[in-house]
Amino acid sequence: MNNNNIERELEELRYRIDVLDDRLVSLLAERKKLVEEVMQLKKKYHLPVYHPAREENLISRRRQQGSDEGFDPDFIEELFRLILRQSRVSQSRQLSRKAVKPGAGVLLVGGSGEMGRYFHHWFRDAGYRVSVLERHDWDRVESLCRNIDLVLVGVPIEKTEEVIRNLGPCLPPEALLADITSIKEAPLQAMLEAHQGPVVGLHPLFGPGTSTMDKQIIVTTPGRMPEKSQWLIEQLNAWGAITVTADAREHDEIMTYVQALRHFATFGFGRFLYQQQVDIFKSLEFSSPIYRLELGMVGRLFAQDPGLYAEIIFATPERRKLLKSYIASLTEQLDLLDKADKEEFTREFDRIAAWFGTFGDQAMRESSYLIDKLIERF
Amino acid sequence: MNNNNIERELEELRYRIDVLDDRLVSLLAERKKLVEEVMQLKKKYHLPVYHPAREENLISRRRQQGSDEGFDPDFIEELFRLILRQSRVSQSRQLSRKAVKPGAGVLLVGGSGEMGRYFHHWFRDAGYRVSVLERHDWDRVESLCRNIDLVLVGVPIEKTEEVIRNLGPCLPPEALLADITSIKEAPLQAMLEAHQGPVVGLHPLFGPGTSTMDKQIIVTTPGRMPEKSQWLIEQLNAWGAITVTADAREHDEIMTYVQALRHFATFGFGRFLYQQQVDIFKSLEFSSPIYRLELGMVGRLFAQDPGLYAEIIFATPERRKLLKSYIASLTEQLDLLDKADKEEFTREFDRIAAWFGTFGDQAMRESSYLIDKLIERF
Numbered sequence: 146m147n148n149n150n151i152e153r154e155l156e157e158l159r160y161r162i163d164v165l166d167d168r169l170v171s172l173l174a175e176r177k178k179l180v181e182e183v184m185q186l187k188k189k190y191h192l193p194v195y196h197p198a199r200e201e202n203l204i205s206r207r208r209q210q211g212s213d214e215g216f217d218p219d220f221i222e223e224l225f226r227l228i229l230r231q232s233r234v235s236q237s238r239q240l241s242r243k244a245v246k247p248g249a250g251v252l253l254v255g256g257s258g259e260m261g262r263y264f265h266h267w268f269r270d271a272g273y274r275v276s277v278l279e280r281h282d283w284d285r286v287e288s289l290c291r292n293i294d295l296v297l298v299g300v301p302i303e304k305t306e307e308v309i310r311n312l313g314p315c316l317p318p319e320a321l322l323a324d325i326t327s328i329k330e331a332p333l334q335a336m337l338e339a340h341q342g343p344v345v346g347l348h349p350l351f352g353p354g355t356s357t358m359d360k361q362i363i364v365t366t367p368g369r370m371p372e373k374s375q376w377l378i379e380q381l382n383a384w385g386a387i388t389v390t391a392d393a394r395e396h397d398e399i400m401t402y403v404q405a406l407r408h409f410a411t412f413g414f415g416r417f418l419y420q421q422q423v424d425i426f427k428s429l430e431f432s433s434p435i436y437r438l439e440l441g442m443v444g445r446l447f448a449q450d451p452g453l454y455a456e457i458i459f460a461t462p463e464r465r466k467l468l469k470s471y472i473a474s475l476t477e478q479l480d481l482l483d484k485a486d487k488e489e490f491t492r493e494f495d496r497i498a499a500w501f502g503t504f505g506d507q508a509m510r511e512s513s514y515l516i517d518k519l520i521e522r523f
Numbered sequence: 524m525n526n527n528n529i530e531r532e533l534e535e536l537r538y539r540i541d542v543l544d545d546r547l548v549s550l551l552a553e554r555k556k557l558v559e560e561v562m563q564l565k566k567k568y569h570l571p572v573y574h575p576a577r578e579e580n581l582i583s584r585r586r587q588q589g590s591d592e593g594f595d596p597d598f599i600e601e602l603f604r605l606i607l608r609q610s611r612v613s614q615s616r617q618l619s620r621k622a623v624k625p626g627a628g629v630l631l632v633g634g635s636g637e638m639g640r641y642f643h644h645w646f647r648d649a650g651y652r653v654s655v656l657e658r659h660d661w662d663r664v665e666s667l668c669r670n671i672d673l674v675l676v677g678v679p680i681e682k683t684e685e686v687i688r689n690l691g692p693c694l695p696p697e698a699l700l701a702d703i704t705s706i707k708e709a710p711l712q713a714m715l716e717a718h719q720g721p722v723v724g725l726h727p728l729f730g731p732g733t734s735t736m737d738k739q740i741i742v743t744t745p746g747r748m749p750e751k752s753q754w755l756i757e758q759l760n761a762w763g764a765i766t767v768t769a770d771a772r773e774h775d776e777i778m779t780y781v782q783a784l785r786h787f788a789t790f791g792f793g794r795f796l797y798q799q800q801v802d803i804f805k806s807l808e809f810s811s812p813i814y815r816l817e818l819g820m821v822g823r824l825f826a827q828d829p830g831l832y833a834e835i836i837f838a839t840p841e842r843r844k845l846l847k848s849y850i851a852s853l854t855e856q857l858d859l860l861d862k863a864d865k866e867e868f869t870r871e872f873d874r875i876a877a878w879f880g881t882f883g884d885q886a887m888r889e890s891s892y893l894i895d896k897l898i899e900r901f
Contacts, residue, residue, distance in 0.1 A: 156566075163581070166587065168658075172546060173599075203541070205626055210545065215552070223605060227601060227605065350810065400809070403806050405815065410792050416856075419850055425879065425882050431728070433729050434739075439789075442813070446884025448887045465861075487834075490837070509827075
């Protein structure tokens, strides 16, 4: 076959593939219409959007069919998870416009901060009456608090307790008082002291850059009269968030590791790269996807608001003490480096690996999946 | 409408969705057949698998169609990237069975190590004559080296130079000598001294757990007679790997950061979690996807071979010195913690953020994409 003929044959095959792809997208559009009908029904009869058993059932049938047709079933699963998520997100987006407590009054204290504006947008779009109390609004605090059903405090950690104390006397007794501070014990205590009505602590574990709340986690720490905060929890769930209840002290302890230690370690790593003037882009040329992923985590931190990180890292004296222990723990390893003691390194490695236990396998599986995603996309 | 009727209507809609999904998978199977025809043609006429312009063209047409049908075009792009990648991987897998230098003899020195076995499998499947030289095979080294076209050295760093020196006198003068050590300067020098024929250094930036070489990076450091190593580079490319040429010294410098510093920092972080006996699974319950991702990187390290990491971390005295500077750099921050000096933290943060420059935005974009993937899947 000469070059022209090969090219013509290739063109013919490509044309047939294009026709097929066109049909694929049309089918997806038909699918979307059916899903919208399902959504209208669910909306009308207040049924939940997400139906895990239905999803798993759908996935396993498609895996089976995919396998029969000679596909890697993981590929088919991934494809359908993508389709299902897209339809879930668009369903949530439409349902989210419906308020659980329509017309209720929401006062955002510190509402022009980044997280404040985030929640402002969600509450407003769902049809709540939203107002904002900022530093310069304290002279009209009484009028702002009138007829309010929910007061949500989102101010810097070091001001939280004081703001709560000042708010207390102005609140309607029935109003729900809540905060979104990243530590929970002290603010919750302050809210219980300042207000006699219902109280709940919230910690949204995501930043203001998150476009959807789908499957994002919000920790709730119960304060008083939980039945009176139920509507708020339901509203957050309706927006797609997963709420996890925790004791305030337990929450703060875990967050020391989940947030403070981790951010501090990332900060210290980025700072060292800067001190050494490492050529970041050059290093990316020579890098495995996993390095790209890890360096991405460092770059991500420095692309965000330093104030947010300063708050988290320096929140309490206990936190700062723990971070010092972290530095001390690294210092213990100077000796290992001096002696180039590979044997001791390996023994210590094995002890830690044994302690991580089954998490190691899970981490391998999840991170391998993400590395594939990274390769696929960039 | 009563509950039974709602349920019946939902069932009817779900049935129609299932029928549609069945057609979707059938269409994909038809698509696969067409792609296989394309591949047969390409294989027969030695055309490249990957055709970037064709892919981008296909993607932008589907984005347009998706948009017209009311979809988020990013969703449609993602879907088609997934489909295209799957077909590219399966094409590469079939093409990889074809050797660039059919029947050539490959001797893997240290072939029963993890990376050795990895390459053994690839060379053998492509139809090369593969043999292995292990520690106990030195009495028959002469016969093993006879009629060999490529000798690939993959032994622990501290033995690499000695092994190369011992091999030298036994090699056919025309044989290509290469290594896969994670440092390059010293081994390359040793190869050039031990052998008068063609020499090239390789550093595959991935572990033996990587199922496909698709888009994985292999650094090549030229030694002598590059035209004689061209077939090997082409073979690695045919398997899907991207080869990046670098000077051996430059490679080693960058790897100090890309590998040694990063692994050491991750090791130190995991070690501290172990010392503090942090409840990993509890912490995951309360965690944002990004924490899950970062902790996953730590878990991933400890799920792998400590020997590999010990090698990388302790490779050279310069590396160990740099790691000590890293600890010293963290120690500088004790003062900041003692004084809870948020202002200085913020100033330092801003300096580093400015230095990271545009990488920050790129990192945000990439990591946000991966976080979405993580939410979707787990």
